[in-house]
Amino acid sequence: MVDQDEHKARMQRLKASVDRRIEAAQQEKGLVIVYTGAGKGKTTAALGMALRCIGHGMKVAVVQFIKGAIDTAEERALKSFGDRVTFLRMGEGYTWETQNRERDTQFARRAWEKAGEFLCDPSYPMVILDEFNIALQHGYVDVADVLPVLRARPPMQHVVITGRAASDVLIAEADLVTEMKQVKHPFRKGIKAQAGVEF
Amino acid sequence: MVDQDEHKARMQRLKASVDRRIEAAQQEKGLVIVYTGAGKGKTTAALGMALRCIGHGMKVAVVQFIKGAIDTAEERALKSFGDRVTFLRMGEGYTWETQNRERDTQFARRAWEKAGEFLCDPSYPMVILDEFNIALQHGYVDVADVLPVLRARPPMQHVVITGRAASDVLIAEADLVTEMKQVKHPFRKGIKAQAGVEF
Numbered sequence: 001m002v003d004q005d006e007h008k009a010r011m012q013r014l015k016a017s018v019d020r021r022i023e024a025a026q027q028e029k030g031l032v033i034v035y036t037g038a039g040k041g042k043t044t045a046a047l048g049m050a051l052r053c054i055g056h057g058m059k060v061a062v063v064q065f066i067k068g069a070i071d072t073a074e075e076r077a078l079k080s081f082g083d084r085v086t087f088l089r090m091g092e093g094y095t096w097e098t099q100n101r102e103r104d105t106q107f108a109r110r111a112w113e114k115a116g117e118f119l120c121d122p123s124y125p126m127v128i129l130d131e132f133n134i135a136l137q138h139g140y141v142d143v144a145d146v147l148p149v150l151r152a153r154p155p156m157q158h159v160v161i162t163g164r165a166a167s168d169v170l171i172a173e174a175d176l177v178t179e180m181k182q183v184k185h186p187f188r189k190g191i192k193a194q195a196g197v198e199f
Numbered sequence: 200m201v202d203q204d205e206h207k208a209r210m211q212r213l214k215a216s217v218d219r220r221i222e223a224a225q226q227e228k229g230l231v232i233v234y235t236g237a238g239k240g241k242t243t244a245a246l247g248m249a250l251r252c253i254g255h256g257m258k259v260a261v262v263q264f265i266k267g268a269i270d271t272a273e274e275r276a277l278k279s280f281g282d283r284v285t286f287l288r289m290g291e292g293y294t295w296e297t298q299n300r301e302r303d304t305q306f307a308r309r310a311w312e313k314a315g316e317f318l319c320d321p322s323y324p325m326v327i328l329d330e331f332n333i334a335l336q337h338g339y340v341d342v343a344d345v346l347p348v349l350r351a352r353p354p355m356q357h358v359v360i361t362g363r364a365a366s367d368v369l370i371a372e373a374d375l376v377t378e379m380k381q382v383k384h385p386f387r388k389g390i391k392a393q394a395g396v397e398f
Binding site for chain 2: 004007008011012014015018021022024025026027028029031033034035036037039040041042043044045046047048049051052053054055056058072073074075076077078080081094095096097098099100101102125126158171174175176177178179180181182183184185186187189190191192193194195196197199
């Protein structure tokens with residue numbers, strides 16, 4: 001058992017170190033946030049951030065690039081916040097569902113065009129580009145065309161980009177990157193996709 | 200450029216393989232879901248799941264073990280869903296803020312007791328134990344006391360447990376585990392915590 005005095009002294013040192021780091025971090029700016037990796041939680045974390053912004057009274061735009069054919073429960077829940085959320089389903093579904101590369105490309109480009117409107121609109125402090133990494137990975141949209149748009153956006157606007165296999169170029173550009181690593185997945189144990197978890 | 204016929208054939212094969220896997224996964228049950236790791240997105244992903252459940256008309260209970268002293272924007276946003284969300288802030292703050300191990304332990308045990316009420320209540324299809332891994336890691340609550348409660352809960356109830364450094368015992372028990380790996384964090388670049396991102 002740790003002695004309370006010893007614990008307190010250790011926590012005071014830890015607090016001093018945390019406080020110093022907080023003191024040193026003074027810059028404020030809109031961030032490019034990337035959630036990537038094969039694990040679950042990328043889109044969910046992005047929508048959790050939307051919820052957080054809504055709680056701050058900020059407006060959020062969500063552009064879904066790939067999963068879009070599905071009318072998700074999140075969409076229904078977010079829409080209850082009225083005009084604080086703009087939710088656009090711009091994709092048709094996974095590549096193995098559509099089976100048509102040209103059509104996938106068209107849809108992705110249309111979504112990127114739409115995203116571009118939010119990315120120059122300072123009335124949206126957060127823009128979420130869901131599964132955009134997939135569109136970049138498949139070359140539907142060229143990452144070289146994306147960087148100038150990200151760089152020219154309103155200085156305090158946060159952008160959240162999700163999807164596995166984020167490109168190195170995007171990771172280099174980003175301020176915050178989390179890789180969702182799959183440690184265990186129920187699908188592999190024969191458990192089907194369930195409401196509230198997968199959709 | 201990939202030829203459309205070749206693309207289509209490849210996507211058809213991929214679809215057949217995805218469909219076979221979906222066919223094989225038929226079991227439905229409440230899952231133990233763990234979001235761990237040092238990267239950002241753990242609590243956010245859990246609250247994104249809450250949003251998803253709410254969109255399905257399900258009730259969600261959230262018990263905050265550690266960060267609880269903060270009145271978060273997410274809490275405000277979630278509370279707008281009325282009685283579909285029960286949100287309990289049961290912690291006081293990080294260990295380096297409280298600097299009192301005994302008090303931290305008391306708070307964590309009280310939170311775990313409260314969590315136990317939701318974990319035997321089938322009217323909650325989802326229970327979120329936020330930062331519970333921290334309470335387990337510090338030994339405020341014994342993981343050996345937790346397993347029987349998880350195992351005895353209503354069979355269709357999902358439990359989401361967040362916090363870095365999840366115990367191996369909990370990971371072994373879980374159905375779905377994602378490790379949020381920190382690839383890049385803005386704090387290290389001198390950018391301060393900002394509304395909508397960190398809080």
